[in-house]
Amino acid sequence: MMVILVIAVCALYASPNLYGEDHAVQISAGRNAVVDLDLMDRVSNHLDDTKIGVKSVQMEDDQLLIRVADGDDQLSARDSLAALLGSDYVVALNLAPAAPEWLQNIGGTPMKLGLDLRGGVHFLMEVDMNAAIVRAQEQMVDDFRNSLREERLRYRRVEQQGDKVEVQFRDQETLDQAIRFLSTNNPDLEIEDIGAQTLAANLSEQRRKEIQEYALKQNITIMRNRVNQLGVAEPVIQRQGSDRIVVQLPGIQDTARAKEILNATATLQFRLVDLDHDVRDAVEGRVPPGSQLLMDRNGQPQLLQKQVMLTGDHIIDANSSFDEYGRPQVNIDLDSEGGSKMSRSTKDNIGKPMATVFIEYKPSGKTDQQGKIIFDKHEEVINVATIQARLGNSFRITGIDSPAEAQNLSLLLRAGALVAPIQIVEERTVGPSLGQENIDLGMQAIVWGLVLILVFMVAYYKKFGLVANAALVINLVMIVGVMSMIPGATLTLPGMAGIVLTVGMAVDANVLIFERIREEIRDGRSPQQAIHHGYDSALSTIADANITTLIAAVILFAVGTGPVKGFSITLAIGILTSMFTAIVGTRAIVNAVWGGKRLNKLSI
Amino acid sequence: MRLFKFDQEIPFMSLRMPAMILSALLVIGSIASLAVNQLNWGLDFTGGTVIEVGYEGAADLSQVRDQLQQADFGDAVVQTFGSSSDVLIRLAPRKGVKAATMGDQVMVALRSDGQQVEMRRIEFVGPQVGQELTEQGGLAMLVALLCILMYVAMRFEWRFGVGAVAALAHDVILTLGLFSILQLEFDLTVLAALLAVIGYSLNDTIVVMDRIRENFRKLRKGGPEEVINWSLTQTFNRTVITSLTTILVLLALFFKGGALIHGFATALLMGVIIGTYSSIYVASSISLAMGISKEDLMPPEVEKEGADQDPLV
Numbered sequence: 001m002m003v004i005l006v007i008a009v010c011a012l013y014a015s016p017n018l019y020g021e022d023h024a025v026q027i028s029a030g031r032n033a034v035v036d037l038d039l040m041d042r043v044s045n046h047l048d049d050t051k052i053g054v055k056s057v058q059m060e061d062d063q064l065l066i067r068v069a070d071g072d073d074q075l076s077a078r079d080s081l082a083a084l085l086g087s088d089y090v091v092a093l094n095l096a097p098a099a100p101e102w103l104q105n106i107g108g109t110p111m112k113l114g115l116d117l118r119g120g121v122h123f124l125m126e127v128d129m130n131a132a133i134v135r136a137q138e139q140m141v142d143d144f145r146n147s148l149r150e151e152r153l154r155y156r157r158v159e160q161q162g163d164k165v166e167v168q169f170r171d172q173e174t175l176d177q178a179i180r181f182l183s184t185n186n187p188d189l190e191i192e193d194i195g196a197q198t199l200a201a202n203l204s205e206q207r208r209k210e211i212q213e214y215a216l217k218q219n220i221t222i223m224r225n226r227v228n229q230l231g232v233a234e235p236v237i238q239r240q241g242s243d244r245i246v247v248q249l250p251g252i253q254d255t256a257r258a259k260e261i262l263n264a265t266a267t268l269q270f271r272l273v274d275l276d277h278d279v280r281d282a283v284e285g286r287v288p289p290g291s292q293l294l295m296d297r298n299g300q301p302q303l304l305q306k307q308v309m310l311t312g313d314h315i316i317d318a319n320s321s322f323d324e325y326g327r328p329q330v331n332i333d334l335d336s337e338g339g340s341k342m343s344r345s346t347k348d349n350i351g352k353p354m355a356t357v358f359i360e361y362k363p364s365g366k367t368d369q370q371g372k373i374i375f376d377k378h379e380e381v382i383n384v385a386t387i388q389a390r391l392g393n394s395f396r397i398t399g400i401d402s403p404a405e406a407q408n409l410s411l412l413l414r415a416g417a418l419v420a421p422i423q424i425v426e427e428r429t430v431g432p433s434l435g436q437e438n439i440d441l442g443m444q445a446i447v448w449g450l451v452l453i454l455v456f457m458v459a460y461y462k463k464f465g466l467v468a469n470a471a472l473v474i475n476l477v478m479i480v481g482v483m484s485m486i487p488g489a490t491l492t493l494p495g496m497a498g499i500v501l502t503v504g505m506a507v508d509a510n511v512l513i514f515e516r517i518r519e520e521i522r523d524g525r526s527p528q529q530a531i532h533h534g535y536d537s538a539l540s541t542i543a544d545a546n547i548t549t550l551i552a553a554v555i556l557f558a559v560g561t562g563p564v565k566g567f568s569i570t571l572a573i574g575i576l577t578s579m580f581t582a583i584v585g586t587r588a589i590v591n592a593v594w595g596g597k598r599l600n601k602l603s604i
Numbered sequence: 605m606r607l608f609k610f611d612q613e614i615p616f617m618s619l620r621m622p623a624m625i626l627s628a629l630l631v632i633g634s635i636a637s638l639a640v641n642q643l644n645w646g647l648d649f650t651g652g653t654v655i656e657v658g659y660e661g662a663a664d665l666s667q668v669r670d671q672l673q674q675a676d677f678g679d680a681v682v683q684t685f686g687s688s689s690d691v692l693i694r695l696a697p698r699k700g701v702k703a704a705t706m707g708d709q710v711m712v713a714l715r716s717d718g719q720q721v722e723m724r725r726i727e728f729v730g731p732q733v734g735q736e737l738t739e740q741g742g743l744a745m746l747v748a749l750l751c752i753l754m755y756v757a758m759r760f761e762w763r764f765g766v767g768a769v770a771a772l773a774h775d776v777i778l779t780l781g782l783f784s785i786l787q788l789e790f791d792l793t794v795l796a797a798l799l800a801v802i803g804y805s806l807n808d809t810i811v812v813m814d815r816i817r818e819n820f821r822k823l824r825k826g827g828p829e830e831v832i833n834w835s836l837t838q839t840f841n842r843t844v845i846t847s848l849t850t851i852l853v854l855l856a857l858f859f860k861g862g863a864l865i866h867g868f869a870t871a872l873l874m875g876v877i878i879g880t881y882s883s884i885y886v887a888s889s890i891s892l893a894m895g896i897s898k899e900d901l902m903p904p905e906v907e908k909e910g911a912d913q914d915p916l917v
Contacts, residue, residue, distance in 0.1 A: 425730035441862035449853035504853030549803035559744040
């Protein structure tokens with residue numbers, strides 16, 4: 001009974017794979033928009049006007065999913081919806097499981113296909129941690145100069161030496177004072193006296209880790225933002241190890257464009273609002289020289305001075321929090337050069353509004369003669385705040401509408417100031433047609449392998465061969481079922497090869513058992529005894545043999561990446577399911593067919 | 605139907621000296637070839653860029669080379685892949701050029717004369733990543749062998765463990781040797797195949813050893829050599845049939861699985877054949893040479909074992 005139950009559950013969860021997937025267009029809200037019923041009506045009406053064969057329009061998890069008939073309809077639906085909705089929404093291509101609703105409700109989804117089967121891009125990006133550390137040290141040099149000057153501790157020189165910062169003083173007394181002063185103010189530095197009236201300051205291990213952690217997180221945030229622009233339905237952005245980021249964009253067609261966007265740079269500027277001229281005049285076309293008309297995020301025009309007070313590369317950190325009245329605010333830290341620039345330019349402008357401009361280079365979709373993508377410069381005012389006092393190294397922006405808004409702003413501020421540059425160290429791109437071809441080839445290999453084995457087993461073991469074949473087919477269904485059930489398991493081309501290999505090796509357990517039964521019969525046992533003893537004595541052999549293969553599979557999983565991992569998953573699952581079907585499954589069948597009868601001969 | 609009918613034991617072990625010499629020669633030959641020819645390391649380990657493109661008809665390779673030459677990719681290796689309309693272009697890693705955009709530059713160069721060229725696959729691996737993958741791969745191999753040695757030593761006897769691992773090392777070295785002699789490309793999937801070979805060959809070896817252990821306990825008479833011969837004879841049918849079924853599916857994979865997993869299927873095919881041989885000769889011969897005997901395998905609770913056998917006699 002248990003056997004039937006287990007097999008039935010696996011078959012149930014394997015079944016969504018039979019239904020395949022619908023081509024779909026997915027709409028999710030951008031910064032200033034929501035997905036609601038109105039939108040759903042708008043989209044449905046719009047699609048009714050076009051000649052696109054729409055299967056259904058659904059709303060789930062703040063997203064709108066539109067299923068269409070085929071790939072061509074999918075593309076035209078995407079284009080026409082993107083034109084309709086503009087930049088407030090992200091319109092992405094997706095595949096939606098076509099299984100019936102009740103099946104999806106119990107978690108029945110098809111297997112996830114790897115990039116090599118689905119087509120798409122895989123990037124491994126490395127964050128330049130040295131750059132982050134060097135930046136922190138430069139920061140340290142600046143800080144030391146400023147704070148020692150303020151404390152009136154006169155130094156001879158401050159400079160970067162290897163991975164340390166050295167400060168030399170005129171006499172031992174000043175040195176001792178400086179060490180005491182700097183140590184109390186910088187608990188995360190290791191400061192020591194290295195003789196010759198010189199101190200050496202080193203970033204503590206803890207601090208280094210923090211800097212690297214921050215650089216990595218910041219880059220992940222930026223990548224996430226950029227990927228969102230691309231309109232990919234199920235992107236993966238993950239950290240890998242201490243300094244790498246994996247970006248996977250399944251089903252993306254234009255990989256060159258994707259790369260350009262991921263490598264694009266964003267910058268930030270603080271500029272004064274031009275109060276001397278009227279915004280309305282500027283909107284009508286009379287923009288004064290020395291000023292520039294820009295839109296803010298609510299579409300309101302803002303007239304700004306062209307002169308830049310500060311650029312975003314001076315920002316060290318920005319995060320959102322609450323002020324003493326519980327209102328959302330954004331705290332910004334600048335490096336010392338930025339601090340003094342800010343201090344100089346805000347000195348005479350207290351009480352005036354200051355705008356934060358976010359500049360992004362987005363691809364225009366056009367290319368120049370050399371086939372290079374032309375980028376449009378997008379400038380957007382993300383915040384206007386009044387300067388309350390002379391600003392220094394650290395200041396805050398208050399008067400923000402909501403905590404979400406504050407968080408968004410701090411994120412954009414950080415995006416404008418990369419702590420550490422990033423570069424692609426590994427790329428695997430698979431074109432959409434090759435993906436489909438790989439699926440077809442993999443399926444063919446599985447079918448051929450299966451047929452060959454089925455024929456061989458029947459020819460060699462007759463009725464018992466049929467039993468083994470039943471187990472083999474059930475085994476395949478179970479592999480597919482288990483793969484569909486495990487959320488993290490993806491099917492790759494080597495994974496399909498693993499399934500083929502499992503098909504060949506899964507019969508091994510049955511071969512072992514059947515050969516044992518034959519031997520027992522040759523030794524003169526009765527058929528019933530032979531079956532019983534055959535199964536029993538083969539059991540430990542099968543277990544030992546499979547556990548060792550399992551060890552190999554687990555090690556492959558632990559050290560392998562991407563495709564190799566896919567292979568190890570199917571291999572491991574295949575070993576487990578084949579043990580189950582060969583030992584428990586075939587025994588149940590054998591007992592049902594031959595059990596309890598007096599037999600003189602076995603068809604084996 | 606039965607492949608082989610054996611009523612008498614086959615004297616496998618009488619051939620063990622020639623087999624050992626053969627194995628030793630093959631291993632030495634493989635190591636020599638690995639030292640001289642080395643492996644034809646694939647992109648995964650060397651780093652670099654591989655671009656697969658599809659033309660509508662048969663591709664003109666010399667024209668492709670010309671186009672690449674003009675675009676300053678003179679060092680590119682161009683060959684067909686799978687079919688005559690598919691072309692594989694390999695580029696070594698180079699300094700100064702942003703490697704990540706190299707694939708796109710190549711595509712632009714190929715399309716420069718207005719031909720329809722489909723981008724099928726671009727793979728780029730940085731030199732650093734390649735080196736790491738090599739280290740990880742070697743480490744995986746070692747860890748796998750160690751874990752298996754421990755497991756077999758625990759479940760059986762340390763002499764069997766050594767025999768099993770020697771057989772595995774034998775299989776891996778020979779397969780690598782063949783890859784080196786034939787200069788087949790060694791990439792990540794081949795590494796995965798090698799680990800699968802370890803799993804498979806071990807599977808075979810363990811079945812044999814399991815039987816040897818059982819027979820040592822069961823057969824009252826006969827020295828170690830006879831027991832091993834008898835065990836090999838008993839398991840021979842199973843060994844051949846399982847190898848046969850595995851080879852059948854691997855042939856399906858080799859001919860139907862497409863060019864991308866050719867290397868994988870080749871490595872497994874070779875490995876399975878070598879593994880079948882080694883589980884008969886290498887593992888048992890070494891265990892025997894190290895002096896495995898009845899006493900080593902007798903479980904402490906002999907009475908229980910006897911009780912098991914009573915009703916059957």
